[in-house]
Amino acid sequence: xxxxxxxxxxxxxxxAEVARLAFPKGCLCMRILGxxxxxxxxxxxxxxxxxxxxxAWPPHxxxxxxxxQFVEGLSDRQAAAALxxxxxxxxxxxxxxxxxxxxxSVLSEFRDRLVADRxxxxxxDLILDRLREAGLLxxxxxxxxxxTHVLAAVRxxxxxxxxxxxxxxxxxxxxxxxxxWLLQTAPADWFDRYQRRIEDxxxxxxxxxxxxxxxxxxxxxxxxLTAVFAxxxxxxxxxxxxxxxxxxxxxxxxxxxxxxVRMRGPKDMPPSRDRIESPYDGEARYxxxxxxxxxxxxxxxxxxxxxxxxxxxxxxxxxxATVTDVELTETIHTTLDEAGLLAGEHFVDRGYVNAILLATxxxxxxxxxxxxxxxxxxxxGKADEGFAIDGFRIDWDSYTxxxxxxxxxxxxxxxxxxxxxxxxxxxFFDRQDCTTCPVRSKCTRSTTEPRKLALAxxxxxxxxxxxxxxxxxxxxRRHYATRAGVEGTLAQGLCRCGLRRSRHIGLNKxxxxxxxxxxxxxxxxxxxxxxGTPLASTRTSRFSRxxxx
Numbered sequence: 005x006x007x008x009x010x011x012x013x014x015x016x017x018x019x020a021e022v023a024r025l026a027f028p029k030g031c032l033c034m035r036i037l038g039x040x041x042x043x044x045x046x047x048x049x050x051x052x053x054x055x056x057x058x059x060a061w062p063p064h065x066x067x068x069x070x071x072x073q074f075v076e077g078l079s080d081r082q083a084a085a086a087l088x089x090x091x092x093x094x095x096x097x098x099x100x101x102x103x104x105x106x107x108x109s110v111l112s113e114f115r116d117r118l119v120a121d122r123x124x125x126x127x128x129d130l131i132l133d134r135l136r137e138a139g140l141l142x143x144x145x146x147x148x149x150x151x152t153h154v155l156a157a158v159r160x161x162x163x164x165x166x167x168x169x170x171x172x173x174x175x176x177x178x179x180x181x182x183x184x185w186l187l188q189t190a191p192a193d194w195f196d197r198y199q200r201r202i203e204d205x206x207x208x209x210x211x212x213x214x215x216x217x218x219x220x221x222x223x224x225x226x227x228x229l230t231a232v233f234a235x236x237x238x239x240x241x242x243x244x245x246x247x248x249x250x251x252x253x254x255x256x257x258x259x260x261x262x263x264x265v266r267m268r269g270p271k272d273m274p275p276s277r278d279r280i281e282s283p284y285d286g287e288a289r290y291x292x293x294x295x296x297x298x299x300x301x302x303x304x305x306x307x308x309x310x311x312x313x314x315x316x317x318x319x320x321x322x323x324x325a326t327v328t329d330v331e332l333t334e335t336i337h338t339t340l341d342e343a344g345l346l347a348g349e350h351f352v353d354r355g356y357v358n359a360i361l362l363a364t365x366x367x368x369x370x371x372x373x374x375x376x377x378x379x380x381x382x383x384x385g386k387a388d389e390g391f392a393i394d395g396f397r398i399d400w401d402s403y404t405x406x407x408x409x410x411x412x413x414x415x416x417x418x419x420x421x422x423x424x425x426x427x428x429x430x431x432f433f434d435r436q437d438c439t440t441c442p443v444r445s446k447c448t449r450s451t452t453e454p455r456k457l458a459l460a461x462x463x464x465x466x467x468x469x470x471x472x473x474x475x476x477x478x479x480x481r482r483h484y485a486t487r488a489g490v491e492g493t494l495a496q497g498l499c500r501c502g503l504r505r506s507r508h509i510g511l512n513k514x515x516x517x518x519x520x521x522x523x524x525x526x527x528x529x530x531x532x533x534x535x536g537t538p539l540a541s542t543r544t545s546r547f548s549r550x551x552x553x
Contacts, residue, residue: 016100023095032075032531033096039534040134042098043068048130052117061106065097066114067127072096073111074501074517074524084108115508115516124516125320131523132318132345140530141316143344144308148351149336150490151329152498154322154514156281156288156300157506159203163257164218166281168202170246170253171225173283177246182238189231194224215267222258222265225250249283256280277326287511291325300506301325303518304332306340307493308347309486314533317493317522318345322515329355337369349374351487359464360426362471374484377471384447391447393457394469400462404431407447407455411437431457492540497521500528 015023015037027034036043044064053060072093073083087093087105094101118124135141161169175198178186208217229251232241241247256274258265273279276290281299290299306319319336333356340346350365352375365373384390397406403416415432438444438454448455459465474480497503501521506514 015095015098019091019094019099019101022101023091026091031092032527033072033092035531035534036527037096039140039530040138043071043134044127044130048126049117052121061110063114065099066110067130068097069093070111070114070520071127071131071523071527074520075527077500077502080108080111083111115513119512119516122512124512124519128317128320128519128523128526129343131526132316132343135316135526135530140314140533141308141318141345142313144310144313144318144347146309146349146351146486147306147318147340147347148309148487148490149304149306149319149333149356150353150487150494151302151304151332151355152494152504153291153293153296153298153325154301154303154503154518155298155505156285156514157509158282158285158288158299160290160299161202161282164207164214164221165202166283167218167225167253167257168198168221170250170280170283171221171228172198172202174225174228174244174246174250177244178232178241181244182241185238185241189228197224218267219258219265222254222267225254226258226260226265229254246283249280249286252286253280253283275326277324285509287324289325298325301511301514302327303503304329304336305490305493305497305522306336307490309351309489314529315489315493315539316526316529318343320518320522322511322518324511329353330358330361332356333361333365333373337365337371341369341371346371348372351375351484351490353487354378357471359460359468362467363461363463375487376475376484377468379472383449391443391455393459394472396457398459398465405433405457405459407433409441409443411441413457427461429459429461431459489539492542493525496528497525501525 023034042064044067046062046064049063049067052063069083069087072078072086073080076083076086078086084105084107087097087099088103091101093099094103099105118126132141175186175190175194208214229247231237232247256279257268259268259272260266279290280286281288281290288300291297291302302323302325304319304321304323305317307315307317309315319340321332321335323332329352333352337346337350346369348370349372352373354376357373357375357377359377361373362377365371379385380392380394382390382392385392385394391408395408399405405413405416407413411433413431414434416429417432418427418429420427433454433456435454438448441447460468475484494503501524503518503521507517508514
């Protein structure tokens with residue numbers, strides 16, 4: 005399909021007249037068009053389409069429908085049906101009442117173009133530009149970020165099911181690509197063992213039978229991979245995605261010892277960050293956070309939180325489930341700073357905070373990172389009367405430390421940690437001073453070794469101490485309560501747009517889904533702002549209200 009760019013036209017007279025009769029008080033689509041004007045234009049997507057070929061459906065209308073379907077929480081088929089039958093949608097898109105719309109598959113093709121362009125934020129950025137032009141989005145004074153888990157669009161499998169399903173998926177792919185070659189290669193018993201989905205079989209019980217079944221599957225997989233990589237086999241078989249996934253799965257699950265395929269032990273398995281969880285979504289990862297465990301991804305939403313403007317989502321990031329929150333903080337700051345939307349203060353939970361960010365956020369991006377730092381987890385820090393690091397006086401100029409009893413350290417050794425660019429200093433005290441100290445039990449549990457301190461660089465050490473002292477004050481806690489509002493954003497995305505369940509396979513398509521979700525939430529919140537709808541308060545039961553203060 006090729007694109008013939010055209011400007012979004014005015015609303016047809018008949019459509020406008022019927023819409024005003026049907027919605028005398030207005031509706032979201034009518035108010036959005038009146039306040040923001042056309043959200044997209046064909047020129048915004050011109051590079052996604054070739055210059056020659058059959059004319060394509062106007063991409064500005066496809067983008068609008070893609071966002072509206074998340075406003076309403078609709079599937080592709082439902083969105084295409086809504087475009088044919090809903091007056092308010094025709095009003096926003098500028099269509100005649102008799103316009104038949106398009107087939108639902110066009111939406112999937114348009115998403116594929118957006119994903120292939122590797123610019124999934126394009127739709128959200130265009131909506132933010134319209135909000136800026138309307139004066140509803142300015143450089144915020146405050147913003148807040150939080151994340152939540154996202155379930156992949158595939159079934160979660162245990163190790164036995166995962167390996168067997170990988171092998172079955174590879175056999176199905178080879179059956180479609182090279183049926184004659186596979187018929188000569190596969191033994192007869194494979195047809196009974198792998199013809200149906202693995203969960204449809206009655207799998208063995210008990211550790212011994214399950215291990216035997218697993219290793220039998222491993223031997224079958226090795227046999228298939230050996231045949232695929234044999235000199236006489238077509239070389240293009242190795243490039244089939246399911247065969248590649250099978251090879252990676254077998255590397256992580258099995259080892260060959262004395263010419264026998266054996267199942268790897270739990271301690272010999274790769275970390276979750278590198279472990280393949282499904283043959284149908286190779287980017288989904290298994291993760292545990294607090295009491296929640298899932299296979300899939302993680303989404304991070306950043307919104308403005310100024311009282312005199314609507315709370316709008318300015319940044320969305322989708323990552324693998326094993327990526328920690330703190331790895332995204334610098335990326336969020338950099339992206340928003342380049343867009344001119346970085347606030348002066350950023351409210352986050354402790355997952356987004358570390359010593360380096362506390363020490364450098366203000367100097368790098370002129371943003372104050374407001375969030376609690378992790379408490380001292382050493383036993384001295386937890387004890388009521390233990391001597392934690394905060395109880396020592398550090399003389400950074402002379403590279404010495406003085407303990408609470410007044411003894412001065414005898415050695416200071418700085419070294420680089422395994423993490424790139426991270427330095428740590430180890431500070432040692434005299435053995436004799438520690439041996440004869442009357443309060444030794446409050447300082448160290450070793451009966452022979454003196455106390456040793458592990459110090460972060462000076463700026464980070466000072467930032468940690470200052471934040472731990474500050475977060476204990478009631479004033480800081482009241483100020484930090486602003487962050488709690490982002491929980492409502494996650495709840496709104498979950499209830500209205502299905503934020504926690506991926507509709508598609510793969511990280512890039514899931515990322516696009518969250519970008520469209522963010523755009524939809526911004527339209528919903530803009531409409532609520534225009535109509536003066538107050539923010540919802542946290543719901544509490546009648547019984548909980550009776551709880552004594």
